[in-house]
Structure formats: C-alpha cells, structure tokens
C-alpha cells in the first residue's frame with residue numbers, strides 16, 4: 440500500500456517555468472532571475488510580463504502593458520455596489536476582495552470564450568482591478584470616498600494613490616514595487632495549488648482566482664506579518680519604560696517565550712531551512728525606505744530584535760535552523776510604506792494574483808485534471824435502516 444503524503448509535502452505536481460523554491464540552499468528564482476536580482480530592479484509590470492510571457496518586456500512591450508493595465512483599473516458599478524454593501528457589514532478586507540473579484544465575471548464581454556487570448560485578457564483585467572478593489576474597499580470601510588485610479592501612475596504607485604489620495608513618495612512606491620515583485624510567485628503554495636486545481640477542471644480564470652483568494656485568506660498562508668511588527672513595537676515600549684536596552688529586554692522576553700513554548704513571529708519556515716531569501720530582499724528595501732525617514736530608528740530596532748531572537752533560537756532550539764522569514768521584513772517594509780497591518784494580507788493578494796494568473800494559464804495549457812486519491816477508513820458493510828427505525 441502506498442504511503443500517504445499528508446499535506447502533499449514533497450509531492451511533485453507538475454513542471455513550471457514560473458518559479459523555483461530551493462529551501463535547503465535558500466534560493467528563490469522567479470522566471471529565471473534570482474529574487475535579489477529581479478525584485479529591487481523591476482517594476483511590477485515587468486515582473487508580470489516575465490511571468491505571463493517568459494521574458495522581460497522590451498520598452499515598447501512595457502509601454503503597451505502599462506497602458507493596457509492602467510486603462511482597466513476602473514471598477515464596474517456592480518462591483519462598487521457590492522463593496523459598499525460589504526463595508527456596511529464591516530467585512531474583513533480579504534472577504535471584500537473575494538466578493539469584488541467574483542463580480543468581475545459580470546463584466547466579461549465573451550464569458551464562454553476559452554481561447555488563450557480570452558484567458559490572457561481576463562488575467563489582465565483581474566490583475567489591473569485587484570488593487571482598485573482593495574483600495575476602494577479600504578476607503579469605504581473607513582468612511583472615505585474612493586479615489587479614482589490615475590492612469591499616469593504605475594501599478595504600485597497607483598495602488599498607494601488609491602489608498603491614500605496623496606501623491607506617493609517615490610521611495611514608498613519603490614519599496615512597495617520591490618515587495619510586489621518579491622512575493623509574486625512561490626512554487627506550489629496553497630493558493631496557487633488551489634487556482635491550478637480549479638483551472639484543471641477547465642473552469643474559468645475568475646473562478647480560479649476567487650478560489651485562490653479564499654485559500655490566501657487563511658492565517659496559515661496569508662501569514663501574520665502584523666504580529667511580527669507588534670513584537671518589535673511592544674519590546675521597544677518595554678525598553679523605553681524600563682530604561683533597559685532593547686537588546687536586553689528582547690533577550691529576556693524571547694528566552695522566556697521560547698522556553699514556555701511560544702513561537703517567535705517572523706522566524707522559521709516549512710521549506711526554508713536557511714535564511715528566507717525574500718527576507719534579505721525586503722530587509723534591504725526596508726533599509727532604503729527608512730533611510731532618512733522620520734522613524735529611522737524603527738529599522739535599527741527591528742534589526743536589534745532580529746539579531747537577539749536569532750541568537751536565542753540558536754541557543755534554545757539548536758539544529759532546528761530557525762531563521763528570519765519573509766513576514767518579519769514584510770511587516771517593516773509595508774509599515775514604512777504607510778500601510779495599516781490590516782492591509783498586509785490583501786496587499787499580498789495584489790502581488791500574488793500575478794503569479795496565480797500565470798499558473799492558471801500554464802494549467803490550461805497543460806490541460807490535465809488534478810485528482811489525487813484518499814484512503815477510505817470507514818465501514819463497508821452497513822445495512823439500510825429506515826429513518827423511523829434509526
């Protein structure tokens with residue numbers, strides 16, 4: 440009898456040209472480029488083109504992609520109505536993103552078209568509108584008027600503009616761009632797998648992306664960068680109030696936390712057994728963003744907390760290879776960009792939707808139904824009993 444691969448760990452589903460995750464050596468390749476090479480240099484549209492078409496765009500291709508995306512950012516009236524209803528109910532932003540994305544089916548001129556061009560057209564329209572859905576909902580939720588997209592701005596800068604209604608600082612736009620590039624794709628993660636399963640039934644692009652958003656919403660996937668940042672803020676406050684150094688306070692707290700079985704947020708990873716390469720990319724981006732910022736000290740303090748936590752994890756959990764993960768610097772970077780912690784997961788979606796759409800197109804091309812097996816453990820010899828006699 441074959442062994443059960445619980446959680447499908449270690450099971451190879453298919454082949455992809457989109458990203459390579461090597462957890463043993465701490466390597467992440469996106470479309471052929473090491474993440475550290477691509478993420479700080481590319482704009483999000485370039486990374487999208489790389490995933491959708493297998494190569495970076497030439498200047499004219501990039502201009503066309505930027506213009507096409509920018510032209511599609513507006514939301515259909517029905518989507519806006521749904522978001523208003525969701526805001527009245529104070530739904531979490533991830534739920535509003537799922538609802539809003541689902542309604543984009545109503546705006547499809549040729550719903551039955553299953554050609555590759557139609558899939559690509561839908562991918563473009565969804566990727567263009569996901570930031571608009573998040574930003575519009577965020578403002579409605581906080582009693583503010585939505586801000587119309589600005590076609591002159593790139594994807595990342597426009598998202599900030601729609602969230603705040605203020606011209607984004609170039610450093611913040613660059614920081615966000617680097618974040619969006621860094622997390623756009625990451626092997627066969629749960630939401631990407633969900634999207635591919637749905638696509639494998641020859642369903643449609645919107646269904647696959649809505650399913651993926653549902654998978655991303657769960658705390659085991661969308662992650663909790665918020666708590667990692669809270670930890671830094673709380674330790675800072677404790678140091679300030681006690682007059683002790685941050686390093687000292689962190690050491691006492693983290694030693695006690697690990698000894699009592701708590702997990703230090705922002706450390707450890709199921710796949711990466713060395714430092715998560717995305718942590719380095721986002722760490723550098725955060726350093727650049729906080730350089731000259733009002734709260735430059737926050738970056739320094741986060742580094743201190745990281746250093747001490749790594750020392751304590753090595754001391755109390757030797758051999759487990761617990762290193763800094765992507766969440767730690769995501770929190771710092773997105774906070775520096777000016778985002779509330781409640782926006783961290785939806786912003787992850789703003790990026791990952793690029794990867795999802797590319798995987799869905801790949802899966803449509805592969806055209807193989809994903810259908811694993813289970814081992815039945817129930818009885819097999821029950822006899823029918825009428826309802827009155829049960």
Ligand SMILES: CC(C)(COP(=O)(O)OP(=O)(O)OC[C@H]1O[C@@H](n2cnc3c(N)ncnc32)[C@H](O)[C@@H]1OP(=O)(O)O)[C@@H](O)C(=O)NCCC(=O)NCCS
Pocket residue numbers: 662663697701702703704705706707708709710756759761764765766
């Ligand atoms: C991400 C995570 C779930 C991966 O866990 P995993 O690969 O299944 O690791 P395990 O649960 O098998 O843990 C292995 C050991 O390391 C310990 N450990 C793992 N992460 C830890 C952390 N962040 N802090 C303290 N101890 C940790 C476990 O307690 C366990 O100790 P033991 O061997 O004494 O029982 C885990 O590292 C974690 O909970 N991290 C904190 C949350 C976080 O940052 N999540 C975002 C991930 S991107």
